Amino acid sequence: MSVVLVTGAASGIGAATAREAVRRGHRVALADIDLAGATRLADRLGPDACAVSLDIRDGDAWEEAFDAVATRLGPVEVLVNNAGIIHTGYARQLSLEQHRHMVEVNLLGPMTGTLTALPRMRAQGHGHIITVCSMSSFLPLSGYTTYGATKHGLRAFHHSVAIEERGGPVTFSIIHPPGTRTPMLEQEMADPSAVITFAEKPLTPEKVASVIVDAIVKKPVEVVHPAVGGRVQRVAGVFPRLMRFVIPKVAAMAERRSRSTTAAAAVVRERGDSR
Numbered sequence: 001m002s003v004v005l006v007t008g009a010a011s012g013i014g015a016a017t018a019r020e021a022v023r024r025g026h027r028v029a030l031a032d033i034d035l036a037g038a039t040r041l042a043d044r045l046g047p048d049a050c051a052v053s054l055d056i057r058d059g060d061a062w063e064e065a066f067d068a069v070a071t072r073l074g075p076v077e078v079l080v081n082n083a084g085i086i087h088t089g090y091a092r093q094l095s096l097e098q099h100r101h102m103v104e105v106n107l108l109g110p111m112t113g114t115l116t117a118l119p120r121m122r123a124q125g126h127g128h129i130i131t132v133c134s135m136s137s138f139l140p141l142s143g144y145t146t147y148g149a150t151k152h153g154l155r156a157f158h159h160s161v162a163i164e165e166r167g168g169p170v171t172f173s174i175i176h177p178p179g180t181r182t183p184m185l186e187q188e189m190a191d192p193s194a195v196i197t198f199a200e201k202p203l204t205p206e207k208v209a210s211v212i213v214d215a216i217v218k219k220p221v222e223v224v225h226p227a228v229g230g231r232v233q234r235v236a237g238v239f240p241r242l243m244r245f246v247i248p249k250v251a252a253m254a255e256r257r258s259r260s261t262t263a264a265a266a267v268v269r270e271r272g273d274s275r
Helices: 012-023 035-045 059-072 096-124 145-164 183-189 192-199 205-218 227-236 240-274
Strands: 003-007 027-032 049-053 078-081 127-132 170-176 222-224
Touching (some): 003 059, 003 096, 012 035, 027 035, 027 059, 035 049, 049 059, 059 096, 078 096, 096 127, 096 145, 096 170, 170 205
Parallel strands (some): 003 027, 003 078, 078 127, 127 170, 170 222
């Protein structure tokens, strides 16, 4: 079994990944800027888990996190670059600071983690870097301008480094989940600019976590979800005219679904209040 460092592990996909990895016998370091949240979960997971403080934008913090994990669990053998954020809204509605925040966390953060992990993994003769990206890395979406841009960039960086390191001791996998039921998705669903969130049924964090932990052993090059729909999105993203034709139609469908979902939720709340 491996020593696994998971970023963004205090909640959402990261927390589910930590739980599933420990369940399968791995030793797991839960890294998060929310150290208290990561510590609570690590304590519940037992002696094969520990929590480390990590702001993925900080290069020194990455070095300290790797050192801390090596002391407590052993050298990191698998890095799961999972942490990410989103500021919802159309590009013109967001401040420059919000755009920059997404770039620093979603792109520069995992880049820094990868560049911290590489020399250590090369020196120990083995390692595996798993990047949790997004289906938005293939298909630009309104309401997700800079978020999608960071994911496009992250995918390009991941594959470029993997090509550079071909033949070396480090392997690379990238996972593209669709919408997943996390606090981030709740933020998106509350913003009309991100209405396209309703275009597909979201996965559970546990389902995505199972795919990520599978990748520790199977070492796939790239995984898209859903398998068929993901391939369609990849093809659509190649053709700009097709994108501009299809995406507004998908957004209109999503808006209709959003209205029906909101109405149904309102009925449930009303019934609950009347009891």
